[in-house]
Amino acid sequence: MKIKFARLQNFRNVAFAEIDLDADSVWICGANAQGKTNLLEALGLLAAARSFRTSDISALVKKGEKSAAALFGARTEEAGDSEILIEISKTRKISVDGAEIGRLGDFIGRFPALPMTSEDVKILRGSPETRRRDVDMFISGIDPEYFDALRRYHSALGHRNALLRAEETADELYSPFEIQMARAAETVSQKRRERLAQMAQIAGERYARLARGNGEGAEIEMKPSSEAEGCEDFREMLARERAGDIERRATRKGPHRDDFPVRIGGLDAKTYASEGQQRSAALAIKLAQFEIFKAEKGTEPAILCDDILGELDAARRAAFWECVPPSAQVISTATSDAPDCAARKSWKTVRVENGKYFS
Ligand code: ATP
Ligand code: MG
Numbered sequence: 222m223k224i225k226f227a228r229l230q231n232f233r234n235v236a237f238a239e240i241d242l243d244a245d246s247v248w249i250c251g252a253n254a255q256g257k258t259n260l261l262e263a264l265g266l267l268a269a270a271r272s273f274r275t276s277d278i279s280a281l282v283k284k285g286e287k288s289a290a291a292l293f294g295a296r297t298e299e300a301g302d303s304e305i306l307i308e309i310s311k312t313r314k315i316s317v318d319g320a321e322i323g324r325l326g327d328f329i330g331r332f333p334a335l336p337m338t339s340e341d342v343k344i345l346r347g348s349p350e351t352r353r354r355d356v357d358m359f360i361s362g363i364d365p366e367y368f369d370a371l372r373r374y375h376s377a378l379g380h381r382n383a384l385l386r387a388e389e390t391a392d393e394l395y396s397p398f399e400i401q402m403a404r405a406a407e408t409v410s411q412k413r414r415e416r417l418a419q420m421a422q423i424a425g426e427r428y429a430r431l432a433r434g435n436g437e438g439a440e441i442e443m444k445p446s447s448e449a450e451g452c453e454d455f456r457e458m459l460a461r462e463r464a465g466d467i468e469r470r471a472t473r474k475g476p477h478r479d480d481f482p483v484r485i486g487g488l489d490a491k492t493y494a495s496e497g498q499q500r501s502a503a504l505a506i507k508l509a510q511f512e513i514f515k516a517e518k519g520t521e522p523a524i525l526c527d528d529i530l531g532e533l534d535a536a537r538r539a540a541f542w543e544c545v546p547p548s549a550q551v552i553s554t555a556t557s558d559a560p561d562c563a564a565r566k567s568w569k570t571v572r573v574e575n576g577k578y579f580s
Contacts, residue, residue, distance in 0.1 A: 224264060224550060228292040244568075248553055249552065250570065267333075274338075293307075297331070304318055363514055367408070374402055406452070411450065422441075431501045445479050447475070524551045527553075528555050547564070558570075
């Protein structure tokens with residue numbers, strides 16, 4: 222996908238801006254707190270209409286205003302040129318070429334944009350929830366069946382938790398929801414397992430390239446911690462756990478609680494990896510997501526880099542750019558005026574000052 226332009230209204234610190242992004246390499250530069258990440262965050266909405274910074278969508282609306290709007294022009298192999306409008310107030314509304322999209326599932330993955338931000342290290346050192354959110358978003362973008370199974374699982378989980386909170390004990394009340402959960406859990410956990418293995422394998426290769434034979438063990442592992450796999454396993458598990466779940470008033474086991482800690486060279490990255498190693502591994506995982514998306518959907522996501530290379534040494538920075546195919550669009554923010562990048566030559570520069578963009 223190539224993003225051609227963005228028009229923002231009352232978005233974060235931007236009152237109104239029209240930004241031309243029609244180039245394969247775009248460098249968004251400016252001092253701190255001017256609106257670089259805000260623009261990238263807006264572009265990131267193309268992936269799944271959610272912010273890579275916050276789950277509170279109303280934070281995107283300019284202070285003092287009631288609603289925000291972001292219009293994007295994009296070209297994909299599949300749909301050609303499209304205009305995508307995302308309107309945000311307390312909720313969000315998505316339209317593509319004037320037609321409103323009712324279901325998020327019909328939008329995710331159509332306009333692939335892959336943010337790479339300093340927050341990505343949370344995949345390694347953040348909570349299990351952060352890891353799940355990232356991986357769930359990614360797999361949902363390439364596999365609508367996964368998104369659907371996840372949705373069905375969470376819907377049944379909500380019903381089961383309501384029964385637990387009401388301290389209901391009758392089996393016939395729980396059974397229908399537990400069956401629905403178990404069916405969906407089978408799909409979710411199998412697909413997760415497969416995708417995590419694929420992601421870890423490619424991330425390991427990318428990590429080795431970033432580390433440039435630094436003698437670092439490059440093997441990356443991401444394995445789900447739960448043992449249940451098949452539908453029957455999940456049903457039995459839910460039935461077995463029910464009494465304890467009623468006491469705690471919550472469903473304590475299942476894909477919604479699963480974790481897949483990242484291990485580098487056999488060691489838990491959260492505990493053992495250095496800052497640079499963690500950042501490199503997070504980038505490697507994002508580069509792996511890029512490759513998998515491309516292989517699966519036949520289209521390259523636009524890469525949105527939010528000042529990510531600052532923490533890496535010069536060799537790792539150069540290796541990063543070599544891992545990004547020249548055909549992919551890269552939109553990158555930084556405080557420095559010029560990119561330090563031999564792999565990509567002609568950058569379009571957009572300067573940011575107090576929510577205004579100059580190219
Ligand atoms: P840095 O180099 O420090 O990362 P940046 O250019 O990426 O800076 P942004 O994160 O884009 O900075 O934020 C720019 C400004 O937008 C900040 O001053 C921030 O306080 C402001 N801002 C954030 N959300 C809103 C909002 N909802 N309404 C108004 N201003 C906001
Ligand atoms: Mg920023």
